[in-house]
Amino acid sequence: MAILIIAEHDNQSLKGATLNAVTAASQISADIHVLVAGGQCQAVADAAVKVTGVSKVLLADNPAYEHQLAENMSLLVAELGANYSHVIAPATTAGKNLLPRVAALLDVVQLSDVIAVESEDTFARPIYAGNAIATVKSLDAIKVMTIRTTGFDAAAAEGGSAEIETIGALHDAGISRFIGATMAKSDRPELTAAEVIVSGGRGMGNGENFALLDSLADKLGAAVGASRAAVDAGFVPNDMQVGQTGKIVAPDLYIAVGISGAIQHLAGMKDSKVIVAINKDEEAPIFSVADYGWVADLFEAVPALDAKL
């Protein structure tokens, strides 16, 4: 019973989410293969062979896979995946885009956002914005699933010594083309990997005021997140959204500033170890999940906290 994991990468470095997928896979089987499909992506394969627990790395290096277009990638992964018992990708936007297409080609369903492995065919996953946890048994021959990175620790990036197998198969569906990307640049840690997150909501009032959180985040080595309302209002870019339909995070410390705590927001952060909420409305639902609530005007509280650190 071998497992195929689809590596998350940007053709240069292996993304941390892959390491969480390796841990999830290791709870099912010890035979774990990682597919690195991309363009000029040898460096990623070189990193993947070192991951503890990985027994083989499949390298498919071809311009058709450079931008991870699902139309091309799915044909490759379905062809390879037919020989595996499980095909797994982290539940990132790349994994969510690709894997259901693979599942349909294999005539199976996908189990989305798995947070726990109960056995080789039975898994737990949140439904209804995390307000219920379903335990689901797969009846399909091949289990295709995305795993939620917050549900599994990262495997060690060093210590392994897998071999690389080159995959020649070329699939170019020729129906889609990459035009461009605008990626947010930040020196801060990625939201999904950060140990501390400071998030702002509609209460921040405008985009400029997020500078208050930036300063606090700098001192804490934190990432900065946001509620959907803050993103919709144009205060900050969309990739900062935390929640049911944004990013799912579980840092050691989550500081929610001017966020009311709608169920869709809670769905994305309530597994954080320690939650601090700063909100001027003492009835705000965010306080029902906060370890430390502070009823205060954020424009006084945040600078005061900043000054203390």
Added chain:
Amino acid sequence: MKVLVTVKRVIDYNVKVRVKSDNSDVDLNNVKMAMNPFCEIAVEEAVRLKEAGVASEIVVVSLGPQAAQEQIRTALALGADRGVLIQSDDNLESLTVAKLLTKVVEEEQPGLVILGKQAIDSDNNQTGQMLAALTGMPQGTFASEVKVADDKLQVTREVDGGLQTVELQMPAIVTTDLRLNEPRYASLPNIMKAKRKPLETKTPEALGVEVKAHTQLLKVAPPAERQAGIKVTSVDELVDKLKHEAKVI
């Protein structure tokens, strides 16, 4: 160009579901139902394409119980031209939904199919991608902007690090993200008019698709409840707690 839009009947997004005491499923008795929010965005996008003269006809499809007619009527009131209900009281898993939609696509031959990116009940985020696979069409998932030019579609997608733009050959599949548009409300005259728009009902059997179970739901449990903690009243108290009690800074 004909546009096909899917709308799913789900629990209203404001309702916090409860798990049944026997842990067999969530309790949907007497719960307010509505159109999945991402499907509202899909309908709105189709209507805007029609208003811009790009789309000529909007066909709205829902799969589920008889009551899903309500969501189809809502879409018709918002500007869709006709509806198709694929009626079934069985639990329709995503792959089955995608197979049924493939039949509708074969029949209707749309230039564009718009689905929500995610149904807020199952939180699956997979039906659109599966439909794309089964029809061999390209997919523009998690779309925040859609532009039609000749026989090509430009889709800007919300991805983890920012935004990505792809060009797709038509016919194509789009799944909507929240910032694609802001849906309008249906006016009373349009709600009245929608009652007279055509709505056809079909069954999975008639479409020749077997409703097969790919998964078995063993248990549904409430998530670990988080207890509310304490309220602090000063910055000194907060910093002290974070340093010495929680030990996180």
